[in-house]
Amino acid sequence: MTTLKKASVLNEAKEHFASNENTLNFAPHPLLRASAVQTVLAKQLTGQTGWLTQVEQPVLLDAGPDATGYDERAVRLLGYYVPAHSHERLPSAANGAGQTAWPQKSRGLVMTLHGWCGCSHSTYNLLLTDALVRAGYDVFRLNARDHGPGIHVVPEALNTGVFLGTLIEETALATHWVAQMAGAKPFYIVGASMGGNFALRLAAHHARSPFPNLRRVIAISPAISPGTATDAVDSHPVYRNYFRSRWFKSLLTKERLYPQHFDFALLHKMRYVRAMTDWLVRTYTEYAGADDYFGHYAVTNEHIDALTAPTTIITAADDHVIPRADFEALHTHPLLSMHILPHGGHVGFMQGFPPRHHLPEMVLGLLDG
Numbered sequence: 001m002t003t004l005k006k007a008s009v010l011n012e013a014k015e016h017f018a019s020n021e022n023t024l025n026f027a028p029h030p031l032l033r034a035s036a037v038q039t040v041l042a043k044q045l046t047g048q049t050g051w052l053t054q055v056e057q058p059v060l061l062d063a064g065p066d067a068t069g070y071d072e073r074a075v076r077l078l079g080y081y082v083p084a085h086s087h088e089r090l091p092s093a094a095n096g097a098g099q100t101a102w103p104q105k106s107r108g109l110v111m112t113l114h115g116w117c118g119c120s121h122s123t124y125n126l127l128l129t130d131a132l133v134r135a136g137y138d139v140f141r142l143n144a145r146d147h148g149p150g151i152h153v154v155p156e157a158l159n160t161g162v163f164l165g166t167l168i169e170e171t172a173l174a175t176h177w178v179a180q181m182a183g184a185k186p187f188y189i190v191g192a193s194m195g196g197n198f199a200l201r202l203a204a205h206h207a208r209s210p211f212p213n214l215r216r217v218i219a220i221s222p223a224i225s226p227g228t229a230t231d232a233v234d235s236h237p238v239y240r241n242y243f244r245s246r247w248f249k250s251l252l253t254k255e256r257l258y259p260q261h262f263d264f265a266l267l268h269k270m271r272y273v274r275a276m277t278d279w280l281v282r283t284y285t286e287y288a289g290a291d292d293y294f295g296h297y298a299v300t301n302e303h304i305d306a307l308t309a310p311t312t313i314i315t316a317a318d319d320h321v322i323p324r325a326d327f328e329a330l331h332t333h334p335l336l337s338m339h340i341l342p343h344g345g346h347v348g349f350m351q352g353f354p355p356r357h358h359l360p361e362m363v364l365g366l367l368d369g
């Protein structure tokens with residue numbers, strides 16, 4: 001991109017950013033302020049999102065060459081597309097028939113990225129999709145390699161090589177395909193936790209390989225330093241057991257599918273995520289160990305300095321997984337807005353009493369301006 005063109009893009013983005021920014025209005029009830037309460041409640045209260053499975057369309061994307069070296073064919077990533085206002089096409093209780101035409105035009109396409117061991121059908125993903133679709137946005141929920149709900153396909157079967165946080169290029173190519181689905185409409189990226197890490201790196205990737213009509217990137221509780229986040233998970237038994245069991249189950253599925261390539265027997269005795277990661281990357285990748293691997297997909301100030309699209313970070317000071325210090329170490333940037341809220345836990349942000357999810361409202365506020 002030429003200097004003149006980059007300056008023009010930056011100025012346009014600044015204007016859009018300035019007109020789109022708002023406050024997040026998050027003030028949880030005193031009984032809900034504890035970080036663990038926020039984090040756990042957000043996973044348990046699923047809301048009324050079952051209708052999405054009636055309208056979502058599975059899409060298999062060609063994500064380019066396989067960087068793991070296990071497959072000669074292209075990487076395949078699965079996503080789920082839901083058009084704006086799809087809820088209005090559902091059969092109504094009154095007449096038993098839904099509308100046959102889209103009632104309104106789409107306001108843009110939002111691509112969501114899930115967290116580690118989550119998927120397109122994680123609670124926050126479904127709740128966010130529900131709110132966005134009702135507000136007039138198309139939504140594409142992209143699954144990372146080895147992640148997915150297991151509804152239409154076993155996710156580990158799509159690609160031979162195991163998921164790695166460093167596989168940004170396959171995610172970027174898939175993102176290009178999704179952005180093209182938006183046509184001339186605005187395109188947005190919203191990621192949570194590990195998905196927030198990917199979202200920020202995609203925002204930097206946009207500077208050298210632009211995604212069509214990208215208007216804003218939103219990273220929620222993003223893992224800035226994966227090594228630090230892993231150590232935080234390992235230090236909390238509940239979080240450690242949750243992530244370890246889900247990851248190990250996925251690895252065992254991979255082993256059953258591709259026994260000629262993988263043998264994870266030694267992982268049975270390992271109780272900590274860092275130890276498992278260290279053994280896996282030493283055994284099956286070119287990384288020297290966990291620290292080397294984590295360092296290769298950390299969000300750095302180089303990523304922040306490269307921003308050419310409005311980018312927002314939403315996190316909580318009391319997040320037990322992602323420490324506040326990670327965010328305070330990041331450079332400032334005219335296109336970066338950072339909200340470090342006092343409470344919210346890890347991808348929690350539960351409001352009111354009885355509690356309700358406030359995250360969709362925050363994201364919509366940022367998109368709507």
